[in-house]
Amino acid sequence: MTASGKPSVPFAYRFVVAIVRPLLMVLTKRDWRGAENLPHSGGFVVAPNHLSHLDPLVFGHFMYDNGWAPFFLGKEEVFRVPVVGAILRGAQQIPVYRNTGKAADAFRAAVAAIHEGKCVGVYPEGTLTRDPDLWPMVGKTGAARIALATKCPVIPVAQWGPQAILAPYTKRPKLFPRKTMHVSAGPPVDLADLYDQPFTGAVLREATDRIMAAITAQLEEIRGEQAPAERYDSRKHGLPETGNFRRAQQTGKFRRAQQTGKFRRAQRRADHGDEGGAVTTAAVFGTGSWGTAYAAVLADGGTTVRMWGRRDAVVSQINAGSNEDYLPGIQLPExxxxxxxxxxxADGVDIVVLAVPSQTLRENLGVWGSVLPPGAAVVSLMKGVELGTTKRMSEVIAEVAGVEDRRIVVVSGPNLAKEIAKRQPAASVVACIDEDVAEMVAQASNPPYFRPYTNTDVVGTELCGAVKNVIALAVGMAEGLGMGDNSKASIITRGLAETTRLGLALGADPMTFAGLAGVGDLIATCMSPLSRNRTFGVNLGKGMGVDEVIAVTRQTAEGVKSCESILQLAEKHGVRVPIIEQVAAVVHDGRAPAEVVGALMLRALKNETG
Known part of the structure; x- marks a missing residue:
C-alpha cells in the first residue's frame, strides 16, 4: 500500500506509464470529466465502453491522471504476444480465457484484486462495439458478477475520441491533427438491492443492464446525442461475439457458420435476453437431490433449466420454487x-443432464432417449455400473441413445447435494474425450460457489464415482459396528487401492484417482453424515436388514445396487477387490457385517502396493 492507502503499482506498470503517458500528452488533447465520482480508496470496478484498440491507453491515462492505476481484464491471446505478454503479466493485468473452462479464473483474480483495494477495469461489452454508430452494445455479465460478489462500487465510464485516432479493426493511426480524448466517469451504479439475492441469470442481467444504461447515459452527455432505444446485439445480427467481425463477414467460413447449431444457439441466446453465458438452455432428467442441486448450479451460472420428472407433485413443487421431497427448506433459483x-x-437445449438412478437408465432412455437433441452435450451425473452388462453409464448412453462418445460428459467429485444446494463452496470434475465439450459444460457449471475442473479421462472419472459408493457402505458398516477412525481410514485407503487397480485394468489415467473424482469424492462420501451410502452402511452395521434400511431412508443408495455389478466387472478383468466382495456378501447374500470384518482381517499378508 502507498501512503494514500491505495495499492502499490508494480514496476512494469510504472515503466509502461513512463513511456506512454508523455506520448499521449503530446499527441492528444484531453477532456477529463467526473473525477469526483472515483472512490478515494478501497477496491472498485470501473466499466468503460469499448470503441477502439486504443481505449486501454486513453482510459488508463484518465485513471492514472486521477490517482488510480487500473488493472484490466484482457483477452488471453494478447498475453501470448512476445514482450507485450511479459509486460502485461509483470503489470499484474488479468487474462481472460474466453469460452473455456478457465474462463472463471479471471473472475477469481478480479475478486481477489478488489479485496486488495485495487481498481479493476472491465469492458462489459467484451469486445469492440459492433453498433454502426459506436454506441454501447448489450453487455456481458462479467462486471456485474464481480460487483455482486464483492459488493464493491461500479463506476460507469464513457469515452469518445480514441476511434478518431485508431478506428475499429484498423492498423494505421491518424495522429494529426491532434484529437481530443473525452472521458467521463459517472456516479456509482446502484446495485445495493441485488447484493443479497441469489446469483441467478436474471439478477446478473438486471445488474448488467443498469451498468450499460449508466455508461450509455455518460456517452450521450459527451456526444450530445440520444442513443438508440434498444442496445445493439451482435447475435441478433448474426455476427460473431468476439474477433474482427468485418473480416469474418467477408469469408465463406462465416457464412457457413450461420447454418450451424452453434450459430443458432447464439441467436436463441440473444432472443431470450441471455447476456453472455456460454449456454442458453439445459434439460435435467431426474428430480432427485443431486439432479435438483445441479440444476441450481446451472441456473445460478446463468443457464435456463427445464427439469423432467415423473411425479406431478414434485414437478409442481419445483415450478413453485422448491423441491421439498428431496431438498426441503431450500429455495431454488430463478x-x-x-x-x-x-x-x-429437451426441446432445443444445448445440454442434457441425466440424473436418474443408474439401474433405471436403460429403461428411461428407451422411453425418452429419442427426444435428446442431436447436437447437445449429454451429461451423466449417475454413479453406478449396470447390472447384467457391467457397462458404465456412458456406455449405456452411447448404446441406447446413440450419442457419440465426444458428446458424453461425466460430472463427478465431492458433491454432496445438500451442501451444494445451500451454495457451499465445492469443486468437481467435468470429463469428456472432447476437451471443447468439457470446457463448454464446465463454463455452464460455474457459479461462484462451484468450481469445475476438466479432464479427458471419462473411464477413470466414472469408475471412481461408482466404486466410492460401495466403499462408503463398508465405512458406514464399520461406523455402525462402533469401530474407530483407524478402521475407517484403513477401509478408505484400501478401497482407493481397489478402485485404482480396477481403473488401470480398464485403461483409466492413474492421476484421476488422486484427484477430486477419486480421493476427493471418496473422502466426502465415506465420512459425511449427508452421504446416503454411508448412512445406509451405518444402519446395516447396527443390525438392520437391507429392506428395513430402504424403507427408512426412502432414497437411492447407489452402492447397494451397484456393488454386485462392480464385483462382476472386476472379476471379468481379473482384478482383486476384497472390500467390494465383502460388501456384496452383506447386501446380497445376507452375511453379517461383523463377519466380513473378520474375513478381511484374516486375508493372507501381502505387499501394500502389490
Missing amino acids: GISATTDPAEA
Whole structure:
C-alpha cells in the first residue's frame, strides 16, 4: 500500500506509464470529466465502453491522471504476444480465457484484486462495439458478477475520441491533427438491492443492464446525442461475439457458420435476453437431490433449466420454487422450471443432464432417449455400473441413445447435494474425450460457489464415482459396528487401492484417482453424515436388514445396487477387490457385517502396493 492507502503499482506498470503517458500528452488533447465520482480508496470496478484498440491507453491515462492505476481484464491471446505478454503479466493485468473452462479464473483474480483495494477495469461489452454508430452494445455479465460478489462500487465510464485516432479493426493511426480524448466517469451504479439475492441469470442481467444504461447515459452527455432505444446485439445480427467481425463477414467460413447449431444457439441466446453465458438452455432428467442441486448450479451460472420428472407433485413443487421431497427448506433459483413431458424438457437445449438412478437408465432412455437433441452435450451425473452388462453409464448412453462418445460428459467429485444446494463452496470434475465439450459444460457449471475442473479421462472419472459408493457402505458398516477412525481410514485407503487397480485394468489415467473424482469424492462420501451410502452402511452395521434400511431412508443408495455389478466387472478383468466382495456378501447374500470384518482381517499378508 502507498501512503494514500491505495495499492502499490508494480514496476512494469510504472515503466509502461513512463513511456506512454508523455506520448499521449503530446499527441492528444484531453477532456477529463467526473473525477469526483472515483472512490478515494478501497477496491472498485470501473466499466468503460469499448470503441477502439486504443481505449486501454486513453482510459488508463484518465485513471492514472486521477490517482488510480487500473488493472484490466484482457483477452488471453494478447498475453501470448512476445514482450507485450511479459509486460502485461509483470503489470499484474488479468487474462481472460474466453469460452473455456478457465474462463472463471479471471473472475477469481478480479475478486481477489478488489479485496486488495485495487481498481479493476472491465469492458462489459467484451469486445469492440459492433453498433454502426459506436454506441454501447448489450453487455456481458462479467462486471456485474464481480460487483455482486464483492459488493464493491461500479463506476460507469464513457469515452469518445480514441476511434478518431485508431478506428475499429484498423492498423494505421491518424495522429494529426491532434484529437481530443473525452472521458467521463459517472456516479456509482446502484446495485445495493441485488447484493443479497441469489446469483441467478436474471439478477446478473438486471445488474448488467443498469451498468450499460449508466455508461450509455455518460456517452450521450459527451456526444450530445440520444442513443438508440434498444442496445445493439451482435447475435441478433448474426455476427460473431468476439474477433474482427468485418473480416469474418467477408469469408465463406462465416457464412457457413450461420447454418450451424452453434450459430443458432447464439441467436436463441440473444432472443431470450441471455447476456453472455456460454449456454442458453439445459434439460435435467431426474428430480432427485443431486439432479435438483445441479440444476441450481446451472441456473445460478446463468443457464435456463427445464427439469423432467415423473411425479406431478414434485414437478409442481419445483415450478413453485422448491423441491421439498428431496431438498426441503431450500429455495431454488430463478430460471428453473419442470415438466412431466420429456420432449418439452429437451426441446432445443444445448445440454442434457441425466440424473436418474443408474439401474433405471436403460429403461428411461428407451422411453425418452429419442427426444435428446442431436447436437447437445449429454451429461451423466449417475454413479453406478449396470447390472447384467457391467457397462458404465456412458456406455449405456452411447448404446441406447446413440450419442457419440465426444458428446458424453461425466460430472463427478465431492458433491454432496445438500451442501451444494445451500451454495457451499465445492469443486468437481467435468470429463469428456472432447476437451471443447468439457470446457463448454464446465463454463455452464460455474457459479461462484462451484468450481469445475476438466479432464479427458471419462473411464477413470466414472469408475471412481461408482466404486466410492460401495466403499462408503463398508465405512458406514464399520461406523455402525462402533469401530474407530483407524478402521475407517484403513477401509478408505484400501478401497482407493481397489478402485485404482480396477481403473488401470480398464485403461483409466492413474492421476484421476488422486484427484477430486477419486480421493476427493471418496473422502466426502465415506465420512459425511449427508452421504446416503454411508448412512445406509451405518444402519446395516447396527443390525438392520437391507429392506428395513430402504424403507427408512426412502432414497437411492447407489452402492447397494451397484456393488454386485462392480464385483462382476472386476472379476471379468481379473482384478482383486476384497472390500467390494465383502460388501456384496452383506447386501446380497445376507452375511453379517461383523463377519466380513473378520474375513478381511484374516486375508493372507501381502505387499501394500502389490
